[in-house]
Amino acid sequence: MNDFDSLNEFPSFNFSKAISKANLKSNIPLIKITGSNGKSVTSSILSNIYVHNDYKVCSLYHLYVTAPYKNIAFNNESISLEEFNSYLERYKKIISKYKLSKWEAVSLIFFAFVKEMNPDLVIVEFDETYCQVESYLDEENEVLSILTSLSLDHTEELGSTLSLIASSYCLNFARESKLLCCKLDDDTKKVVFDLTKDNDSSFYEVDSYFSPHYNEKGNLVFSYRPFKELEIASEYLFYVEDACLAIEASKILSDKFPLKKEKIEEALLNLIDIDEGKRIKENIYLFSCSNLEAFTLLSKSFSIISKGNPFHIIVSLHSDKNLSSILPLLAINTSFITFTYASSLCRDEIGYSLYLDDFPYVKDPIEAVKQIKPKYPDDIIIVCGCREIVELMENEAKRR
Numbered sequence: 001m002n003d004f005d006s007l008n009e010f011p012s013f014n015f016s017k018a019i020s021k022a023n024l025k026s027n028i029p030l031i032k033i034t035g036s037n038g039k040s041v042t043s044s045i046l047s048n049i050y051v052h053n054d055y056k057v058c059s060l061y062h063l064y065v066t067a068p069y070k071n072i073a074f075n076n077e078s079i080s081l082e083e084f085n086s087y088l089e090r091y092k093k094i095i096s097k098y099k100l101s102k103w104e105a106v107s108l109i110f111f112a113f114v115k116e117m118n119p120d121l122v123i124v125e126f127d128e129t130y131c132q133v134e135s136y137l138d139e140e141n142e143v144l145s146i147l148t149s150l151s152l153d154h155t156e157e158l159g160s161t162l163s164l165i166a167s168s169y170c171l172n173f174a175r176e177s178k179l180l181c182c183k184l185d186d187d188t189k190k191v192v193f194d195l196t197k198d199n200d201s202s203f204y205e206v207d208s209y210f211s212p213h214y215n216e217k218g219n220l221v222f223s224y225r226p227f228k229e230l231e232i233a234s235e236y237l238f239y240v241e242d243a244c245l246a247i248e249a250s251k252i253l254s255d256k257f258p259l260k261k262e263k264i265e266e267a268l269l270n271l272i273d274i275d276e277g278k279r280i281k282e283n284i285y286l287f288s289c290s291n292l293e294a295f296t297l298l299s300k301s302f303s304i305i306s307k308g309n310p311f312h313i314i315v316s317l318h319s320d321k322n323l324s325s326i327l328p329l330l331a332i333n334t335s336f337i338t339f340t341y342a343s344s345l346c347r348d349e350i351g352y353s354l355y356l357d358d359f360p361y362v363k364d365p366i367e368a369v370k371q372i373k374p375k376y377p378d379d380i381i382i383v384c385g386c387r388e389i390v391e392l393m394e395n396e397a398k399r400r
Helices: 015-019 041-053 081-090 091-099 100-117 131-135 162-168 186-200 237-252 261-269 292-299 302-306 325-332 349-354 365-375 387-399
Strands: 030-034 057-060 072-074 123-124 144-146 178-181 200-206 210-215 218-226 227-232 277-279 284-288 312-315 338-340 380-385
Touching: 015 091, 015 100, 030 041, 041 057, 041 123, 041 237, 057 100, 057 144, 057 365, 072 349, 081 091, 081 100, 100 200, 144 162, 144 237, 162 186, 178 186, 178 237, 186 227, 210 325, 218 237, 227 237, 227 261, 237 261, 237 292, 277 387, 284 387, 292 325, 302 312, 302 380, 312 387, 325 338, 325 349, 365 380, 365 387, 380 387
Parallel strands: 030 123, 030 144, 057 123, 144 178, 178 200, 284 380, 312 338, 312 380
Antiparallel strands: 057 072, 210 218, 218 227, 277 284
């Protein structure tokens, strides 16, 4: 992917022109999903629900950094690297002419893929990087927008308060559409409600789930109106919260896309593997966490993951993340914390210098695991933080 790797990281603001030049406009029903946390899990569960109900679905994730082709999927299957490169070759003149960024190029390739596959439904996940593609996505075919949980993240781009961040995301939603949002504080909820009203759109809020508990298989079981005792193939509570958003979305669109109850239950028991919270070995877990709220959600699962055993955290954070707020949350749960480095965007040893009297720094995440394993063979190791560390460890596990 040499041609792709040479592309800029920053938006060109020419995406709409490139889409028009490539003649990739489409009237296929579109769902947009954005927010600070839970976008990929919500997208994957919603896609899975529709696929299990025999709908054809194209999905665009904002998930994989080192393997961007994996962000493009049809019926839960990512396209191959060869397919991605074929599209890249086909549209390289347009990508070059309009100086598209990496993620704009991925988006253009995705919509070329959509045009060929002609699915029943398109699900697009976007964040502050994808905010630049809204001029194309803001079309009459947008049937629903979903706002997942919010956190004080990317404040330079989106705003310094949750209300401002919500406003930034909502500006990218279509007029005369429907907006489903997560549970919000009263002030932020009012801002979102008013923006939705000004947009001549309908406002929906996710309902509360009830009675979460674990069954004998270790899966979470919960109730969400009108469903009782839904089982999801996950031990992580944040999966339940994202599943509720997906279920509510499917209820809102039930007139356009009727669903069978048993197929929804089936979808929750057969989750897509998107590397968002997974075990790669008997006692090694991977989690992508980009902000304080994401780490807070993860911390709720520490006791379930460790099952009362000691556990170690290996963490790598981007340089712009607020370590001073995240570290105390981790330190409350374990004293075994190791800092590491996963990419050029991450903190290096100097970035952790204020805390190195208490916690060690090991530059190579794989070496950090190797140092812990012989000393504590029965302990749990949780590798978390930036997306790059998850991909690095996942690739290492596949090589072995």
